[in-house]
Amino acid sequence: MIGVGKAKQYANVLDRPIGKGKQEVSLSAFAFLFSELVQYNQLQVDNIAELERRLEDAGYAVGARVLELLCHREKEGDTAIGYSFFHTQHRHCDMMAQWASHRARVADSLEKGTEHEDEYMISEKELLVNRFISIPKDMGAFNCGAFVAGIVRGVLDNAGFPAVVTAHFVPVDGQHRPRTTILIKFAEEGTLDFQSLKKQRYRYCNEKQDWINRRENWSNGFGMLTYLLAS
């Protein structure tokens, strides 16, 4: 770094280098950016379904990229090979839920759909994107969580689990605000058989051990899964 160790006094505040600061994003900055995104898309469409689709598409692009980031950030210790598929999938969703809530905490709840085997729900009391947003009455059940749904779809799709993801408002008793539920419905081919996956994985590990060692961010179950499903 240039100038390290020199305590230089800057007369003009504009000359001062931008400090690294906290590695956080201001909630306001995010809220304004998201607000602009919605407003821009609103100008481009003539109906609400179209707006929802556009927001989801925007989220999809984010999700596709964020998957890589999640893989990269995954902790080293989690390289356990014998992960059950379900566990992986569950963890998968869990992480997404984490990300989707844009916070370093797990979403308020992640539930498995009771009616269908291939449905999952991420429930958030207050979705971050919806924190400041009031939906006008004439827009009906429109939910800006469509963006988050898009992110989840992006992550899932790129991890090899194609799914249909939608955001819904669910009223809660005694609360003014409904909660938002992200409904994930996996496509048929997404739900793989656990046994065959496990077998595949062992084989993969034996063959590619050296390769894994070189690419450390692939050495977690997640990366492998991605690789597996892509190959």
Added chain:
Amino acid sequence: MQFFGGTEISPSPPVPTASGNNGNMMYIFNRNGVCLLYREWNRPLKTLSSQQDHKLMFGLLFSLKSLTAKMDPTSAEKGNLGVPQLPGQGCSFHSFRTNTYKLSFMESPSGIKLILVTHPRTGDLRDSLKYIYNLYVEYVVKNPLYTPGTPIRSELFNKTVDQYVRGLGTELAVMLCKKPSYVCVLAD
């Protein structure tokens, strides 16, 4: 998201000292809006001609009165906005404060309006205005040479008012934070 630090957004002039510069100016209007008296003690900023200034002041008082009469949250019958109110009719006001001055207002039942502009941190001046009104009655109304409705040209009145307001400044500087009971002492 806290936008406001501990600092005050509106800067106010320094607290008056004992030198008696607490009063800025005083107006007396009659019910027709004629400015009977204008006294000025401390007014560095002047943007308008005195005639325009008086008109603006009278207009402001008139409109604020109709505003308060209409806004009055305690009575159900408020009439229409902008209809002239008789003195004493409807909800009126006795002062307003900005970051640079405080305006105290009194209207007598005969329609005489007394306006005293002072430092923003002065306390309740209702009794002081009553006292000035008392001076007006004593020195102006009781003066046989004065024709009602014409500008006041009375050296004696001017002097007494000046002195009183200056004294107000001294008193206020001392008693700024105390109860405004000093006025009674002065008035006696």
Added chain:
Amino acid sequence: MAAIYSLYIINKSGGLIFYKDYGSAGRMDTNDSLRLASLWHSMHAISQQLSPVSGCFGIELLQADTFDLHCFQSLTGTKFFVVCEPGTQHMENLLKHIYELYTDYVLKNPFYEMEMPIRCELFEISLAQAVQKERVSLLGR
């Protein structure tokens, strides 16, 4: 008895964008509240012209016979004012808090059009909470 009678928000050109009544006697119709708002807007501007010293930002507190009117003007010209019982304290803080709610729940809402009447459910909810809280603390004092 309500300590706070009503709340007005007016945009920088004097248009009323939000009005809420908390129990005044004799309800005001929309026309009246609109006219009052624009009247206040011009009175506020005139009070600046009449200042004896420079740097005046307009009326902060109007003390009427039956009520106090506290006004807060943001640097962008949006005015917030509450009508309350005479002598009610801490209204400046309440107004600043309402301004904060406005910046959060109104300005960050993509469906809000600038300078237009405020119709934001979240704003109303959090405003009701703020006013309720203020009332409770006023009663406690």
